[in-house]
Amino acid sequence: MPLNPSVILKAVHLCKTYAAGGEQFHAVRNVSLDIREGEFTVIMGDSGSGKSTLLYVLSGMDAPTSGEIHFEGERIDRYKEKKMAAFRSRKIGYVYQSINLVPDLTLFENIALPGYIAGLGKAETEKRAAELMNEMEISPLRRRLPSQVSGGQQQRAAIARALIHSPSLLFADEPTGSLNHEHGVAVLDILTACNRRGQSVVMVTHDIKAAARADRLILIRDGRIGGELHFGEFPEANAAQREEMIFAFVTGKE
Numbered sequence: 529m530p531l532n533p534s535v536i537l538k539a540v541h542l543c544k545t546y547a548a549g550g551e552q553f554h555a556v557r558n559v560s561l562d563i564r565e566g567e568f569t570v571i572m573g574d575s576g577s578g579k580s581t582l583l584y585v586l587s588g589m590d591a592p593t594s595g596e597i598h599f600e601g602e603r604i605d606r607y608k609e610k611k612m613a614a615f616r617s618r619k620i621g622y623v624y625q626s627i628n629l630v631p632d633l634t635l636f637e638n639i640a641l642p643g644y645i646a647g648l649g650k651a652e653t654e655k656r657a658a659e660l661m662n663e664m665e666i667s668p669l670r671r672r673l674p675s676q677v678s679g680g681q682q683q684r685a686a687i688a689r690a691l692i693h694s695p696s697l698l699f700a701d702e703p704t705g706s707l708n709h710e711h712g713v714a715v716l717d718i719l720t721a722c723n724r725r726g727q728s729v730v731m732v733t734h735d736i737k738a739a740a741r742a743d744r745l746i747l748i749r750d751g752r753i754g755g756e757l758h759f760g761e762f763p764e765a766n767a768a769q770r771e772e773m774i775f776a777f778v779t780g781k782e
């Protein structure tokens with residue numbers, strides 16, 4: 529399929545149906561969307577509306593039930609498991625809602641691991657891991673296990689892990705959900721900096737202030753796209769006005 533060159537990820541009529549307890553549940557229903565290079569997209573919606581499922585499917589972590597996913601013009605939803613794993617390890621970064629660091633590895637080892645998997649080599653992986661720990665201000669914690677650091681420090685390590693192979697597309701599922709205000713702002717600053725360096729970011733959030741940093745907001749309702757806001761259409765809006773706009777859009781209240 530010919531693509532507009534600025535589209536990095538294209539989803540066409542995506543559906544994801546779970547089978548649980550003898551019943552089917554349609555978590556993602558006929559979602560079509562484009563993610564453009566260098567764009568910061570946020571996904572909002574009620575709890576259970578299908579945001580995490582959509583992120584899993586878009587990122588290749590889980591297979592859609594039907595529909596197509598194209599990455600840089602190549603159809604990836606038909607990849608076999610091994611090819612998909614190799615694709616993800618090179619192109620995609622993923623910050624999990626539940627952080628998901630490996631409990632028996634130090635922070636440094638957790639961050640370095642995907643670098644080795646992506647084939648960066650030992651010297652490059654260790655250099656990148658040290659740089660990222662420095663950027664995330666967790667260098668003194670390099671030998672600690674995840675259980676020996678705070679939630680905010682774990683989350684920053686999880687972001688460093690997602691960035692080690694310099695993915696062109698970073699997914700983050702409620703990366704500030706479990707953090708206090710200060711740590712949450714620090715994590716958002718890091719994601720914003722990644723985006724300014726050219727990485728495309730797709731972030732699920734419930735936080736209006738976090739959403740106000742994006743270029744574009746996609747609202748998910750019952751597994752479908754319920755609407756979109758493009759902040760580029762409101763260049764004069766300051767942060768407070770954006771937040772008001774998002775509140776009105778998400779809640780349907782003026």
Ligand SMILES: Nc1ncnc2c1ncn2[C@@H]1O[C@H](COP(=O)(O)OP(=O)(O)OP(=O)(O)O)[C@@H](O)[C@H]1O
Pocket residue numbers: 546547548553555573574575576577578579580581582
């Ligand atoms: N493995 C699964 N098997 C069956 N149903 C599932 C499974 N995973 C998710 N669901 C259901 O799919 C729906 C969407 O879940 P999902 O986690 O994508 O929602 P969400 O919008 O990310 O929610 P939250 O904001 O609470 O994290 C929910 O009703 C959930 O119960």
